[in-house]
Amino acid sequence: MPSIPKTERRSPSRLVAGAAALVGTALLIAWIVAVFPKAPIGPRYLGAGHASPRAGGTLVFSAGSNIHTLDPHFAYDTLSTAACRLLYDGLLDYDYEGTMIPSLAAELPAVSEAGQVFRFTLRDGIKFHNGREITAEDISWSLHRLLSKQTGSPGYPFYKSIVGAPAYHRGEAERIEGIVVLDTKTIEFRLDEADQTFLNALAMPFAYPLAKEHVEKLEAEEGRDAVGRHPVGAGPFAFSRWERGVQVELERFEAYWAPRPRVDRMIFLENISPDVASARFRNGDLDVIHRPSKVNRLFLRESPAWAPYRAEVPSPSVYAIGLNCELPPFDNVHVRRAVAFAIDRSKLERLNPGEVIAAGQVLPPMLAPYDPELPTKQVFDLARAKEEMRLAGFADGLSEPITVWVRGEGDVRGAQLFQQDLKEIGIQIELKMVSFATYLKETGKPRVAQAAFTGWHQDFPDPSNFMDILFHSRSIHPENSENRSFYRNPKLDEILDSARAEVDREKRLALYAEANAILADDAPWAFLSYAVDMFAWQPYVKGFRPHPVWLNEYRNVWLDLPRRRVRQLIYEQEEAP
Amino acid sequence: MMRFIAQRAAWGVLIVMSVVTLVFFLIFVAGDPAVTILGPQARAEQIADFKAKKGLDRPVPEQFMSYLGLMPCIRKDSPKYLRDDGARGFCGILQGDLGESYSHHESVANVIGHRLPRTLLLASLAVVFELLIGLTAGIVAALRRNRWSDTAIMFATFVGISLPTYVTGPIALLLFAFLLGWFPFGGYGIDPLDHVYHALLPALILAIAGAATYARVMRGELIETLRHDHVRTARAKGMPMSQVVIKHAIRNALLPIATLIGLSLPFLVGGAIITEKIFAWPGLGLLTIESIESLDAPVIMAVVLMFGIAVQVGNLLADIAVAALDPRIRLA
Numbered sequence: 001m002p003s004i005p006k007t008e009r010r011s012p013s014r015l016v017a018g019a020a021a022l023v024g025t026a027l028l029i030a031w032i033v034a035v036f037p038k039a040p041i042g043p044r045y046l047g048a049g050h051a052s053p054r055a056g057g058t059l060v061f062s063a064g065s066n067i068h069t070l071d072p073h074f075a076y077d078t079l080s081t082a083a084c085r086l087l088y089d090g091l092l093d094y095d096y097e098g099t100m101i102p103s104l105a106a107e108l109p110a111v112s113e114a115g116q117v118f119r120f121t122l123r124d125g126i127k128f129h130n131g132r133e134i135t136a137e138d139i140s141w142s143l144h145r146l147l148s149k150q151t152g153s154p155g156y157p158f159y160k161s162i163v164g165a166p167a168y169h170r171g172e173a174e175r176i177e178g179i180v181v182l183d184t185k186t187i188e189f190r191l192d193e194a195d196q197t198f199l200n201a202l203a204m205p206f207a208y209p210l211a212k213e214h215v216e217k218l219e220a221e222e223g224r225d226a227v228g229r230h231p232v233g234a235g236p237f238a239f240s241r242w243e244r245g246v247q248v249e250l251e252r253f254e255a256y257w258a259p260r261p262r263v264d265r266m267i268f269l270e271n272i273s274p275d276v277a278s279a280r281f282r283n284g285d286l287d288v289i290h291r292p293s294k295v296n297r298l299f300l301r302e303s304p305a306w307a308p309y310r311a312e313v314p315s316p317s318v319y320a321i322g323l324n325c326e327l328p329p330f331d332n333v334h335v336r337r338a339v340a341f342a343i344d345r346s347k348l349e350r351l352n353p354g355e356v357i358a359a360g361q362v363l364p365p366m367l368a369p370y371d372p373e374l375p376t377k378q379v380f381d382l383a384r385a386k387e388e389m390r391l392a393g394f395a396d397g398l399s400e401p402i403t404v405w406v407r408g409e410g411d412v413r414g415a416q417l418f419q420q421d422l423k424e425i426g427i428q429i430e431l432k433m434v435s436f437a438t439y440l441k442e443t444g445k446p447r448v449a450q451a452a453f454t455g456w457h458q459d460f461p462d463p464s465n466f467m468d469i470l471f472h473s474r475s476i477h478p479e480n481s482e483n484r485s486f487y488r489n490p491k492l493d494e495i496l497d498s499a500r501a502e503v504d505r506e507k508r509l510a511l512y513a514e515a516n517a518i519l520a521d522d523a524p525w526a527f528l529s530y531a532v533d534m535f536a537w538q539p540y541v542k543g544f545r546p547h548p549v550w551l552n553e554y555r556n557v558w559l560d561l562p563r564r565r566v567r568q569l570i571y572e573q574e575e576a577p
Numbered sequence: 578m579m580r581f582i583a584q585r586a587a588w589g590v591l592i593v594m595s596v597v598t599l600v601f602f603l604i605f606v607a608g609d610p611a612v613t614i615l616g617p618q619a620r621a622e623q624i625a626d627f628k629a630k631k632g633l634d635r636p637v638p639e640q641f642m643s644y645l646g647l648m649p650c651i652r653k654d655s656p657k658y659l660r661d662d663g664a665r666g667f668c669g670i671l672q673g674d675l676g677e678s679y680s681h682h683e684s685v686a687n688v689i690g691h692r693l694p695r696t697l698l699l700a701s702l703a704v705v706f707e708l709l710i711g712l713t714a715g716i717v718a719a720l721r722r723n724r725w726s727d728t729a730i731m732f733a734t735f736v737g738i739s740l741p742t743y744v745t746g747p748i749a750l751l752l753f754a755f756l757l758g759w760f761p762f763g764g765y766g767i768d769p770l771d772h773v774y775h776a777l778l779p780a781l782i783l784a785i786a787g788a789a790t791y792a793r794v795m796r797g798e799l800i801e802t803l804r805h806d807h808v809r810t811a812r813a814k815g816m817p818m819s820q821v822v823i824k825h826a827i828r829n830a831l832l833p834i835a836t837l838i839g840l841s842l843p844f845l846v847g848g849a850i851i852t853e854k855i856f857a858w859p860g861l862g863l864l865t866i867e868s869i870e871s872l873d874a875p876v877i878m879a880v881v882l883m884f885g886i887a888v889q890v891g892n893l894l895a896d897i898a899v900a901a902l903d904p905r906i907r908l909a
Contacts, residue, residue, distance in 0.1 A: 017728040024729070037756040044758050058767045222682075223654075229682055243691060244681045245867050246765075246859040267767060272857065276763065279755050283762040 040566075042305025044284040047540035047560030057559035058265040059541070061288045061552075062277040066270050067248055069228030070239065072208040073146045073153045081205050082552035083268060086250055088208035088233035091120055091139065092199060098366070098461050098548040100199060104134065104209070104234065104257075108199075115194035115503045122185045126257045128211040129238040136187040140179050142209040144168070147176065155206030158459070161198060163190045194501035196508065200460035208233060236261040236555050245271050262558035281536065287559075288537045288544060290552060294355075300536050301354055310536040313546045314357060316364050317457035318466070320525035321404065321418075322443070322485045327450050329402075334392035336523035340378040341385035342425045347417045348529050356529040361520045362456075362466050364530050366548055369463065369513040376521035385425045397426015404429050405452035407439050414453065414528070444480040454484060454525065461549050463512040468496050471519055487524035538563070578900070582893065589889035593882065600881045601641050604874050613872040614679045630654050631679070644878070646671030670882065676875035680868070685879045688864065695765065696860035699776050699783065699849060704838065706784035707791055712834070714788070715795025716827065722800055730792065737789030746782050746855035753778060763857040779856040783849060787841055791834060798830035805829075832902050839895025843887035 069075055072084040093103040102108055104126050109118040126134045146153050147162075149171050160166050163178030178190040191198060201207065211232045218226040231239050236258070237250035248268040252261050272280070278296035281289040292300060300306050323330040323339060330336050345358035360377035363370040371377075389395060402422075406412050415431050422429055429451075434442070443449045458465050469475055473493050475483035492515055499511035520527070533551060537544045540560040547553035604610065611627045612619070628634040632643065632651030642648035646669020650657045654677060657666035668674045675685035718730040754762040766775040802808060803826055811821045853862030861880060868876035 014723070014728075017723075017725050020725060021728050021732045025732070037752070039756055040758070060767065226682070243859070265767070269764070276857065279750075280762040280764065283754055283758060285761045285764060 040282070041299075041303050043309065043539050043566065044282070045538060045540060045563040045565055047542070048562055048564060050560050053262055053542065053558040054560070055262045055558070056264055057561045058267060059263045059287050059554060059557060059559065060267045060269065060285070061554070062269045062272045062280070062286050062290075066245060067242075067268060069225070070231040070242070070248070071225070071228035072205040072210070072231075072233070073142075073151060073155060074228060075205050076154045078551065079268075082550065083248060083250075084205045084208065084231075084233075084235075085550055085552070086235050086237040086266060086554060087231050087239060088205065088210075088235045089126070090203060090205070090208045092203040094203065094461065094547070094549045096545060096547060100203060104139075111503070115196060115501065116191045117188060118191075118198065119182075119186065119188045122187075123257060124185075126234060127255050128214075128234050129232045129253055130211055130214060131255065132211060132213075134209060134234055135184040136181045137184070138209045138212060139187050140181050141212045143179055143207065144176060145210065145215065146206055153206065155204065158201040158204060158206060159198075161191045161193060161195045163192055194503070196503065197460070197462050197464045197500060200462045200465070204460055208235075237266055240265070261555060263554070266554060281538075284538065284563075286538075287541050288535065288554075290533065290535050292534060292536065294352075297354065297534050300534065306536060309539055309541075310534065311546050312354065312532050312534050313548070313551070314365050315457070315531040315533045315551070316367060316461065316549070317455060317531050318359055318362055318364055318527060319356075319414075319453075319455040319529045319531070320359070320362075320527045322449075322452045322454040322525050323523065324447070324450050324452075324484075324486055325488070325524055326447055326486045329392070329394070329398055330451065332392045333522055334388045335394065335398075336526070337521075338385045338388035338392065338425055339422065339427070340523040340526040341381045341388060342421050342427075343378075343418050343526055343528070344380040344421050345528060346380065347421075348414065351413075351417065354534075355532055357532060359527040359529050361516055361527060362470070362525065363463055363512075363516055364458070367458070367461060367463060367466075369509045369516060371513065371516065374517060374520060376517045378520055378523065378527050380421075382424060389425050394426065398428070401428035401430045403432050403450050405432050405434060405439060405443060405449045407436050407453060408433070411453040441480075443484045444477075444482075446476065446478070446481065446486055449484075452484065463509075463516070464496065464500055467492075467512065467515050467519065468500065471524060472496055485524035487522070489518065489522065492518050492522075582897070585893050585896070586889075589886075589893065593885040593889060596885045597878065597882055598641070601644065601874075601878060602637065604872065604877060605637055608872055610679060610872040610874045631677075643667075643669060644676070645669045646674070652676065675879045675882075678868075678876050679873045680871045681873070681876070685875045688876060689861070689879060689883070692859065692861050692864045695772070695858065696849060696853070696862065698772065699780055699853070699858060699860060700842075702773075702776050702780035703783040703787070703849075704841075706781055707787035707841075708834075708838075709788075710784065711788035711791025712795055714792035716799060716822070718792065718796040719799035719803070720822065722796070727796075731796070734789035734792045737785045738793075740785065742782055742785070742852050743855065745785055746779070746852060749778055749782055750855070763855070765857075765859050775856075776858070779852050779858055782856075783852045791837065794833055794837065795830060798833055799826055802826045802829045832899065835898050835902060836895045839891050839898055842891045843884060 065079065067083055068077060068080050070080070070083055070087060072088050075081050075084045089104050091103060091105040092108075093101055095101050100108065102123075104123055105120045106123045107121070109120045111118055122134065122136060122139075128134060143159065145151055147156055147159055147165055147169050149169055156169055160169070162176055164173055164176045165178065167173040168176045178192075180188040180190065182188055189198070210227065214232040215227050218230060229242060236253055236256045238253040240249040240251045242248045247270060250266040252264055254260065269286075274291060274293035275296075277286060277289055278292040280286045281292065282296070300310050301312070321339070323336050325331055325336070348356050349358055357365070360379055361370070361374050365372070389397070404415055406415055412431060412433060415429065419429055439452070443452045443454070456466055456470055469482045471483055471485070471487050471489075471492060473483070473488040473490075475481060476486055476488070495511050495515045495518075499508050499515070502508040502511060519525075533546065535544075535546050540563040542558050542560050543556045545553070611624045611631070611633055615623055615627060625634070630653050632640060632653065635643075635651050639648060640651065643651045646667045648667075649665035650668035652658055652668060655668045655674075657668040657674070668676070675689075677683070678685050678688050681688045714730050714734070718727045721727050750762060754760045760778040761775050764775055766772045803822075808821055808825055811825055812818070849858075849860065850862035850865055852858070853860050854866055857863070861883075864876065865880045867873070868880065
């Protein structure tokens with residue numbers, strides 16, 4: 001009998017082998033599940049242990065979304081500002097206490113003529129990244145670029161109190177009269193009226209000087225937005241490369257006037273979702289994280305191992321429901337107060353643990369003259385809410401529902417929280433969801449939106465930045481009103497105007513305290529919450545601290561390299577039997 | 578042979594051109610690039626200005642002919658738009674000009690030049706992994722056919738072919754990066770060595786399906802070859818089995834693998850779209866997704882053109898390679 005090749009014989013063990021493979025796979029999966037590694041609850045890397053600051057290394061940071069521009073004249077969002085803070089320097093800056101300090105200016109300005117004239121002297125040895133010394137003419141030229149109509153910067157309103165700035169902005173003047181270059185090191189600003197917030201405006205990224213020759217060459221070659229892609233500033237880091245949508249790379253500027261930054265390179269990663277950024281951070285791939293995702297935020301708050309390497313700081317912003325004081329029923333102050341008293345803000349705190357603090361006044365907690373004990377502050381008090389409804393003549397509630405404008409899903413969830421609260425005092429609400437662009441356009445027009453979810457993030461740390469802009473009658477326009485509740489109060493206007501001009505700090509704060517009390521009582525906004533920001537950094541990142549004004553501040557950071565991997569990872573506790 | 582190549586090349590050009598034409602017109606069906614790029618808050622005059630600068634205000638057929646380089650340049654921001662002698666030059670793909678990216682603000686060639694090396698790094702690592710894992714597994718399975726190890730390997734290849742990268746990718750990230758911390762959690766890294774380290778996990782994931790295919794093909798071919806007379810002769814001469822396998826069997830069995838590699842090259846580049854997205858690897862795949870999301874028409878067109886050419890060239894090379902390796906195959 002011819003032998004049959006082994007391969008062609010039907011193997012009786014084939015079925016057994018198949019079954020064995022299946023069983024084996026099942027066992028493998030069971031084994032993986034049983035010994036599945038658990039997520040580390042602490043940092044994966046520690047520093048090398050150097051006590052004193054060392055130079056070198058690359059700091060990697062996730063910017064979350066996209067950076068819009070690196071041109072400070074257009075940087076008006078947190079991320080662009082954070083990047084511009086590294087690339088540019090201005091005349092003035094803030095320290096970690098939020099106090100104003102000189103930066104490119106040798107010292108704080110000499111103020112004269114009742115706070116209308118400010119004279120600055122520049123520091124010696126300050127240079128642009130292209131190596132040229134900065135002169136007073138550069139400061140002047142940059143402000144002219146900022147305020148020209150062709151530039152169209154969103155920063156213009158902050159500087160219109162400079163003599164001749166509006167005329168120049170309209171194209172009626174060649175130069176701004178109120179900006180006077182006295183010599184290469186001295187520059188003077190003259191204002192139309194005394195305005196103490198002008199120094200705050202000068203400390204904003206909008207006023208950071210640019211190198212004229214660089215800007216003119218780029219704009220001629222590549223158009224106006226080119227500066228935002230190849231910036232030349234005077235900051236501690238110089239621009240290296242920007243790969244759109246991937247990352248921005250900066251490198252240390254060796255000729256920086258102040259102590260040189262210690263980190264060699266900074267990388268801002270773009271386009272990373274909070275979840276991915278958080279995972280990368282916990283994996284040790286990111287050095288600092290700002291605003292981790294919700295789950296990771298809770299985790300970082302709870303983890304004792306991360307405790308020394310995280311910080312929660314109240315963000316200088318306030319969220320509220322804006323009530324249109326020109327449209328019924330909110331033209332009646334009692335209805336506005338009723339809404340302010342009816343809202344149970346603790347629901348927000350419970351829904352977003354650690355992410356928000358209940359708000360009862362316009363000023364955020366870190367901004368003087370915030371008063372935690374403000375007598376008129378808005379709190380949840382159903383009895384008083386009902387009483388106010390009775391005073392308004394609506395003891396049985398409103399017959400018509402209120403239309404509340406919302407900007408997106410986040411607002412909708414917030415609004416749903418308060419729907420029940422308002423029903424208690426007889427107010428039904430209907431939500432109107434619109435795109436952010438439509439929202440901005442329509443709520444800026446008088447007599448359109450009855451009520452709207454709204455908020456404000458400070459431009460500079462001064463109460464006027466909240467109150468003047470949001471509630472002064474001067475901020476009401478036929479279109480694009482900043483005062484979107486169309487609140488008019490001559491008494492408040494007067495207080496705000498005198499506070500703006502007041503040179504004495506104590507007197508100014510007293511005036512703003514008065515205004516703060518009036519606004520909480522008159523309730524053009526029913527204040528909801530203040531946001532709380534979270535930062536976490538790797539143990540080998542030293543010298544990082546959230547900044548009260550800029551939040552992201554990397555100028556003083558150094559890296560304790562080489563980092564060491566933690567050998568004995570602390571894993572999540574096994575559940576107790 | 579030459580005639581075959583010329584014929585195939587002609588077909589290739591025709592196919593690539595059809596794809597390019599189709600995609601060019603599809604972009605205009607999908608939306609308005611000017612509006613998408615400038616965002617919802619753009620003013621009407623900004624949009625008009627952008628369109629005028631990029632030539633998007635011209636009739637679509639004219640735009641297409643200009644893009645091809647058959648009609649004069651219509652992009653006002655191109656130096657070719659108005660040459661020094663006053664005449665309008667050409668700035669189409671026939672002149673080797675891929676245009677200017679809308680969202681990256683630099684030439685498409687530059688954008689691709691940045692991204693291509695990364696995709697090539699990922700793809701070449703993936704090919705190395707595919708061959709290493711696939712061929713080893715295939716040879717082991719063939720030599721131990723019908724034993725339990727063969728069954729296990731074949732079962733594993735079956736699983737490997739069935740699992741798409743969007744399943745294996747996140748699992749690998751969770752297990753090997755987040756929980757075990759052996760690899761970085763996606764991204765590209767900060768220096769050359771770091772780039773390779775960041776490429777390992779995505780390359781491995783990208784290689785799974787290919788390795789599984791190679792293993793199955795290799796096993797089949799090797800079993801087939803081992804039955805041939807020349808192998809039997811070699812054994813009969815007293816050559817040790819290991820020598821026979823290495824010198825005679827594997828070499829013959831590699832023939833179809835060569836074809837497969839040629840065919841898989843464009844798919845490594847194209848197939849990396851999902852993998853690059855999962856691992857946030859900023860290569861051509863991610864560029865494709867980004868440019869489609871932002872309707873960055875010049876980049877979309879360039880990527881389509883590149884992939885189209887890559888597929889055609891890959892196929893052609895595979896055919897030629899097979900003919901070169903096996904003289905019995907006549908190309909006609």
